[in-house]
């Protein structure tokens with residue numbers, strides 16, 4: 199069917215990119231809402247609006263620029279998505295995760311995924327950075343999975359394991375970095391849950407997720423991580439806590455997207471330093487942390 203993406207589609211986009219930049223990235227970074235400034239740290243940039251890239255979907259969300267930026271972070275070649283795709287924009291899940299497989303064809307071995315999220319854990323504060331330890335993919339549990347359909351054996355197995363996705367060594371490295379940066383007072387490690395959106399959760403839904411042990415909730419990330427893990431990439435993820443999820447019926451004012459973007463500015467420097475240092479410490483070649 200028209201939205202069934204075939205291997206040639208990924209190859210066509212990868213070939214276009216390989217012929218438009220000399221950069222050969224080993225690390226891909228996906229910037230979440232308002233976190234596009236991570237791309238500004240890249241040196242010797244080659245950047246392309248998504249609209250120029252054949253086969254790329256278009257970004258439609260405020261705070262998601264819609265540019266693919268190649269460059270160097272402390273000597274490590276990276277490709278950075280300034281703006282990601284969400285299912286709630288109307289993209290199929292295979293479209294939202296299309297860039298991940300293209301990155302694989304470019305030679306990327308590690309995916310760093312970031313997002314803005316609401317916190318359910320009571321101890322979390324707005325402005326915290328949560329290192330993602332694991333995720334609950336509510337959509338996947340209900341059968342909405344980017345891997346649905348015929349398996350592309352060139353990328354990975356029909357039934358991929360998903361029990362050790364968020365690389366332990368990278369999480370430890372990130373935590374040690376936070377210690378050396380003196381920012382552990384607002385660094386957490388927890389479970390991220392992806393819901394479909396675009397509405398924010400009801401109080402009953404928030405309470406359900408809290409009961410399920412979810413620490414932070416968002417509308418992205420899980421599909422990209424499933425596809426990255428399927429094709430053998432190492433994955434590191436972090437959530438910027440932009441608001442506390444409303445869990446009671448007599449709570450303050452409801453959450454809004456503008457407030458989400460506001461908080462991103464608060465932590466942009468710390469996030470940029472953390473991701474930059476983490477990438478520079480990764481031993482890219484033989485895939486060891």
Ligand SMILES: Nc1nc2ncn(CCNC(CO)CO)c2c(=O)[nH]1
Pocket residue numbers: 231259284314315316317395398399415416417440441442443444453454455458
């Ligand atoms: N309660 C709640 N708070 C949140 N803050 C950020 N996000 C991530 C979703 N971000 C959307 C809207 O800002 C844009 O992709 C959420 C969420 O999904 N739920």
